[in-house]
Amino acid sequence: MVNTKILTSDFNYHKPNNLTEVFKLITEYGTGARLIAGGTDVIPGLKYERISTKHLINIADVQELRYIKEDQGFRIGATTKLIDIKKFFADKKEYSGFYEAISSIAKIQILNMGTLGGNLCTASPAADSAPALLTFEAKVVLSNGKNQREVAINNFFTGVQQTVKKDDEIMTEIIIPPVADQVGSSFRRMVRVAADISKISCAILVNRSKNICHSAKVAMGAVATTPIRLYQVEEMLINQSIDEKILTNIGKVVSEVIQPITDIRSTENYRKQVAAVLFKDVFQIAWQKAGVQ
Amino acid sequence: MDKNNHIIQLIVNREPTTLLVASNELLINVIRDRLGLTGTKYGCGTGQCAACTVLVNGQPVLGCLTLAVSVDGAEIVTAEGVAAPDGSLDPIQDAFIGNAAIQCGFCTPGMILVSKNLLESSPTPSEDEIREHIKGNLCRCTGYNGIVKAIKSCTSEKKRTELSTL
Numbered sequence: 001m002v003n004t005k006i007l008t009s010d011f012n013y014h015k016p017n018n019l020t021e022v023f024k025l026i027t028e029y030g031t032g033a034r035l036i037a038g039g040t041d042v043i044p045g046l047k048y049e050r051i052s053t054k055h056l057i058n059i060a061d062v063q064e065l066r067y068i069k070e071d072q073g074f075r076i077g078a079t080t081k082l083i084d085i086k087k088f089f090a091d092k093k094e095y096s097g098f099y100e101a102i103s104s105i106a107k108i109q110i111l112n113m114g115t116l117g118g119n120l121c122t123a124s125p126a127a128d129s130a131p132a133l134l135t136f137e138a139k140v141v142l143s144n145g146k147n148q149r150e151v152a153i154n155n156f157f158t159g160v161q162q163t164v165k166k167d168d169e170i171m172t173e174i175i176i177p178p179v180a181d182q183v184g185s186s187f188r189r190m191v192r193v194a195a196d197i198s199k200i201s202c203a204i205l206v207n208r209s210k211n212i213c214h215s216a217k218v219a220m221g222a223v224a225t226t227p228i229r230l231y232q233v234e235e236m237l238i239n240q241s242i243d244e245k246i247l248t249n250i251g252k253v254v255s256e257v258i259q260p261i262t263d264i265r266s267t268e269n270y271r272k273q274v275a276a277v278l279f280k281d282v283f284q285i286a287w288q289k290a291g292v293q
Numbered sequence: 294m295d296k297n298n299h300i301i302q303l304i305v306n307r308e309p310t311t312l313l314v315a316s317n318e319l320l321i322n323v324i325r326d327r328l329g330l331t332g333t334k335y336g337c338g339t340g341q342c343a344a345c346t347v348l349v350n351g352q353p354v355l356g357c358l359t360l361a362v363s364v365d366g367a368e369i370v371t372a373e374g375v376a377a378p379d380g381s382l383d384p385i386q387d388a389f390i391g392n393a394a395i396q397c398g399f400c401t402p403g404m405i406l407v408s409k410n411l412l413e414s415s416p417t418p419s420e421d422e423i424r425e426h427i428k429g430n431l432c433r434c435t436g437y438n439g440i441v442k443a444i445k446s447c448t449s450e451k452k453r454t455e456l457s458t459l
Contacts, residue, residue: 107429
């Protein structure tokens with residue numbers, strides 16, 4: 001039985017003021033160190049002893065990592081608070097799928113604490129920001145202080161709580177590329193109570209002209225070991241004339257291509273059945289938005 | 294000073310205070326056990342119930358998932374700091390009493406703080422906005438309707454005050 005009132009693990013706390021200090025600490029303590037930003041995953045992880053660390057490095061106040069810049073799309077510093085992203089994207093209609101995903105994360109307290117980089121680096125299959133970022137073909141920037149590299153978000157996650165980020169690297173930035181005209185996007189998720197972790201989530205971005213779907217990006221959360229793009233489904237949508245029937249048929253394919261598990265939140269069967277309906281609903285919302293713009 | 298103990302300065306309910314805290318000390322325990330402000334409740338301890346909500350620099354956060362050392366320099370408001378210094382209740386507190394928004398009372402401190410935060414950022418929220426803002430604060434007694442009614446009543450009161458001052 002875990003006592004969740006206290007933290008039993010003992011660690012040294014470091015609060016670097018800039019990136020140079022962050023990398024110095026990472027070099028010094030190596031795998032014995034753990035980064036923390038919002039703490040909404042790390043602290044429960046420490047309480048349940050899912051993670052342990054001798055050195056906790058709090059990067060929440062490193063100002064170089066907190067920004068949203070408009071630069072051929074958007075560049076978001078990794079420790080930018082979710083609440084600031086929500087506010088910033090509230091009136092960015094072309095990015096409404098991303099806005100809806102961020103807005104749906106947990107509750108106001110978590111939005112005030114959590115960061116976008118944290119949501120991604122925790123690498124939960126149910127991370128709500130991930131499916132939306134997958135549909136926008138976002139990139140993340142990983143840096144070890146000497147070299148930095150850009151990784152497409154669909155190559156970032158490798159498994160449950162696993163990513164391509166190396167131990168000496170941190171995520172510094174998330175890049176959302178510009179979107180084409182005639183684009184609409186949406187994100188929806190299924191939960192038991194409003195502030196829950198998603199049972200299943202879906203983000204779709206469509207490129208539409210009149211009744212033809214030029215292309216679509218379809219991504220889902222909590223249906224595999226990582227958030228995933230459904231490329232097979234996307235191919236079926238290219239240059240298709242959209243009606244109720246084709247969406248119902250493709251919905252059936254959605255149920256077949258995903259590989260959900262049964263866990264405390266839902267059964268495999270539930271997720272497969274709901275996926276078809278969720279796909280259809282989210283597609284129709286994105287489709288309508290693309291028609292309006 | 295080693296890396297395991299830290300001197301932090303906080304302003305808690307308008308009172309500046311200096312504390313020596315351990316690296317792994319949580320804000321909720323500093324508030325409850327060290328400062329004796331037991332209005333802040335320990336519910337689940339894992340960020341699910343929000344009974345431990347406090348305002349840090351005006352924004353609601355979870356005391357049970359916040360390291361005390363990480364809020365060094367911050368201004369903190371707990372349930373005890375909502376009323377005026379002379380003890381007279383804040384309108385939102387009166388509204389909770391007047392609308393039977395309190396039953397067992399365990400969620401009330403957190404509810405009051407998120408409500409106050411909502412009314413400060415958006416003085417005339419719709420019912421949907423109210424329910425969205427308080428959705429993370431679990432209440433197992435009231436069914437939420439009394440709470441929503443209480444917040445709504447403050448909205449109209451604010452509206453009336455604003456109109457009368459125009």
